[in-house]
Amino acid sequence: MNVLEKEKGTYTSDVHEYVQHVYETVKQRNPYENEFHQAVKEVLDSLLPVLAKRPQYIRQAILERIVEPERMISFRVPWVDDQGNVQVNRGFRVQFNSALGPYKGGLRFHPSVNTSIIKFLGFEQIFKNALTGQPIGGGKGGSDFDPKGKSDGEIMRFTQSFMSELSKYIGPDTDVPAGDIGVGAKEIGYMFGQYKKMRGRFEAGVLTGKDIAYGGSLARKEATGYGTVYFVEEMLKEKGHSFAGSTVVVSGSGNVSIYAMEKAMHLGAKVVACSDSEGYIYDKRGINLETVKRLKESEKKRISEYVNEHPQAHFFQGCSDIWSVPCDIALPCATQNEIDENAATVLVSNGVKAIGEGANMPSTLEAVNVFHEHGVLFAPAKAANAGGVSVSALEMAQNSARLSWTFEEVDAKLQDIMKTIYRDCIEAAKENDAPGNLVVGANIAGFVKVADAMIAQGVI
Numbered sequence: 001m002n003v004l005e006k007e008k009g010t011y012t013s014d015v016h017e018y019v020q021h022v023y024e025t026v027k028q029r030n031p032y033e034n035e036f037h038q039a040v041k042e043v044l045d046s047l048l049p050v051l052a053k054r055p056q057y058i059r060q061a062i063l064e065r066i067v068e069p070e071r072m073i074s075f076r077v078p079w080v081d082d083q084g085n086v087q088v089n090r091g092f093r094v095q096f097n098s099a100l101g102p103y104k105g106g107l108r109f110h111p112s113v114n115t116s117i118i119k120f121l122g123f124e125q126i127f128k129n130a131l132t133g134q135p136i137g138g139g140k141g142g143s144d145f146d147p148k149g150k151s152d153g154e155i156m157r158f159t160q161s162f163m164s165e166l167s168k169y170i171g172p173d174t175d176v177p178a179g180d181i182g183v184g185a186k187e188i189g190y191m192f193g194q195y196k197k198m199r200g201r202f203e204a205g206v207l208t209g210k211d212i213a214y215g216g217s218l219a220r221k222e223a224t225g226y227g228t229v230y231f232v233e234e235m236l237k238e239k240g241h242s243f244a245g246s247t248v249v250v251s252g253s254g255n256v257s258i259y260a261m262e263k264a265m266h267l268g269a270k271v272v273a274c275s276d277s278e279g280y281i282y283d284k285r286g287i288n289l290e291t292v293k294r295l296k297e298s299e300k301k302r303i304s305e306y307v308n309e310h311p312q313a314h315f316f317q318g319c320s321d322i323w324s325v326p327c328d329i330a331l332p333c334a335t336q337n338e339i340d341e342n343a344a345t346v347l348v349s350n351g352v353k354a355i356g357e358g359a360n361m362p363s364t365l366e367a368v369n370v371f372h373e374h375g376v377l378f379a380p381a382k383a384a385n386a387g388g389v390s391v392s393a394l395e396m397a398q399n400s401a402r403l404s405w406t407f408e409e410v411d412a413k414l415q416d417i418m419k420t421i422y423r424d425c426i427e428a429a430k431e432n433d434a435p436g437n438l439v440v441g442a443n444i445a446g447f448v449k450v451a452d453a454m455i456a457q458g459v460i
């Protein structure tokens with residue numbers, strides 16, 4: 001390829017062709033994996049300027065290597081339901097890149113989980129983890145098991161079977177899973193117990209998101225939601241805005257959403273809407289977070305029940321229309337591709353000032369273009385939601401040192417990390433001719449750290 005022969009000068013058109021070639025190859029080699037293609041495209045398109053400046057990345061085939069997981073594991077998960085029937089699910093773990101440290105990334109239990117979802121999440125995780133500045137590689141896993149409507153016994157038997165197989169591939173210095181959609185402290189507890197039993201060792205550092213009672217970190221539960229708000233507050237500050245006095249819409253009502261709402265409220269925002277997979281609630285006086293926490297965290301009920309206790313609020317069937325609620329700041333915190341081009345256009349026409357992605361890849365590529373074209377401040381997931389994995393890495397550090405830091409200590413470290421990530425993204429965007437574009441900034445800042453480590457470690 002032409003570009004490989006050039007040492008100096010401008011590479012722009014050749015680099016574009018080369019990147020397009022890598023992307024087409026990814027599509028051919030991984031057919032039907034649309035979410036994975038989308039995540040790869042977003043990253044590759046951002047890298048053009050840095051590839052033009054540093055041809056060693058092309059010579060060393062960093063792109064071709066980085067889009068190929070080091071290992072993709074898929075396995076059978078048989079378990080017995082409460083009626084005595086044998087059920088079979090599929091388990092996954094992608095060990096995508098270990099250039100910076102042991103693979104690190106959550107486990108998702110949701111019926112939509114398949115190879116494409118796991119690979120998109122694992123690919124994103126490589127760059128997110130690099131941005132945190134912590135020594136962690138990228139991985140992700142999960143199952144198409146649906147925890148909704150399952151008894152505690154069923155969840156325990158499923159997670160034990162899942163861990164019986166997964167335990168062969170993980171360890172504190174190998175691969176350290178955590179939670180994600182459908183996997184919280186309860187599921188992590190059952191998995192930890194099974195891992196301990198199979199290994200005959202108490203290796204606290206094998207999983208993060210553990211209960212405080214046996215090696216978890218204070219502020220891990222809050223970390224992703226709080227971190228997203230810390231990041232967005234930095235972004236707002238630069239333009240003279242703030243959460244204080246702003247109207248906010250948050251999708252979802254799970255772990256990330258609840259703590260994003262909590263921190264936004266701490267900073268003086270009014271959160272007027274949130275959702276679950278059935279629909280959304282609108283409370284113009286401001287959502288009562290205690291009610292949401294009780295309904296979703298303790299009682300595992302539907303968000304629609306909120307209106308029984310707060311009759312001034314309204315419930316609307318269908319979660320995607322939540323983006324028609326006028327707001328200054330939108331925080332998508334539920335799932336991938338929940339904001340499409342139409343939803344983005346509606347948000348813009350209602351005057352939204354900023355978007356902060358708490359969920360992974362919640363905006364489609366077209367939606368992101370709409371935000372950029374209209375000058376909406378946009379905080380991309382791999383930077384904005386990196387607080388969760390950052391505190392997971394702090395949990396690993398506490399486990400290694402056999403220490404427990406206070407909530408305030410962990411929260412202060414989280415704030416520092418989110419501010420540093422923001423600054424690194426802004427710098428990388430500026431250096432690469434895309435000032436203010438945090439998508440470009442996050443992708444380049446994360447990529448460069450991983451690519452340099454890959455080169456230093458040789459072709460492996």
Ligand code: NDP
Pocket residue numbers: 179180181182183224251252253254255256257275276277278319333334335336358359360385386388389
């Ligand atoms: P939870 O399972 O705690 O909550 C997920 C929320 O999103 C629930 O309200 C759920 O509704 C809703 N939801 C899930 N799937 C869909 C769907 N297909 N359509 C509409 N709504 C849906 O998950 P988390 O809060 O942990 O994760 C949310 C997002 O944040 C994910 O994208 C995850 O990858 C990302 N993330 C999470 C981190 C963490 O630390 N937990 C770290 C970084 C990113 P219902 O209750 O009806 O299921």
